[in-house]
Ligand SMILES: [Zn+2]
């Protein structure tokens with residue numbers, strides 16, 4: 529099979545012929561139809577997440593067709609369309625797993641980080657962590673649901689029942705979450721890089737009541753804020769924009785240093801928290817909901833061999849929505 533391989537962090541991915549993967553006991557073998565390009569992939573390729581398997585096939589927003597099954601596989605039949613998310617395996621035994629918080633598992637393995645992912649023509653994945661995908665979206669449209677959508681959804685849930693919701697960084701996760709939030713009757717306030725009128729127009733086109741630069745003060749105090757851009761300076765900015773009692777959720781896996789800020793920004797029972805990974809329960813809630821609304825994913829497609837270009841375009845903010853590789 530052809531795959532885009534990370535040989536060492538900081539270097540571009542290399543188009544490589546690899547032996548076809550063989551499914552283990554609990555694995556399905558999947559022909560990859562689409563794989564989303566997530567900001568986490570950028571953090572892995574750039575070496576900001578420091579312990580990837582090497583060499584590595586990145587990619588954890590996989591949509592494909594089951595074409596092979598290990599001996600213990602029961603959940604997915606040959607020909608089924610499945611999605612593979614970031615959470616690839618959990619131990620089931622640690623305190624977090626036993627408490628229903630498998631997203632925090634001490635020994636979790638992540639797709640496209642600890643095990644090879646979807647920047648390839650074929651991949652294998654543990655059937656217990658794959659999801660049947662609802663009818664409706666194309667493979668290309670569904671791919672970003674597997675991480676941007678799921679993590680965004682978890683971030684939204686952890687923000688509580690806020691009516692006025694700020695979203696900092698209006699990329700793949702934000703554009704999915706905004707549609708869910710608006711469907712729930714919330715008001716979305718979108719914050720982008722200074723002068724990024726394309727992203728601001730994009731947010732308004734999806735129904736945001738206000739869009740502006742992240743340094744701006746929104747016209748109303750926010751009841752909660754989600755931060756998807758990996759920029760620590762947004763943390764005090766978001767706290768400053770929120771009302772008393774608000775929750776600010778950091779939805780990314782990596783963020784630049786958060787500057788020191790005065791306690792008065794946190795005072796008033798504001799809550800600052802992160803979101804780490806996802807649970808399978810999140811996916812079981814989110815995927816049918818996204819199909820019912822239906823969430824329209826804005827994607828830009830790249831052939832597999834142009835994965836480096838997709839990553840560069842993501843780094844530079846050259847597109848709205850989500851990049852998706854079509855192997
Ligand atoms: Zn565990």
Ligand SMILES: [Zn+2]
Pocket residue numbers: 566567568569588614675676
């Ligand atoms: Zn991701």
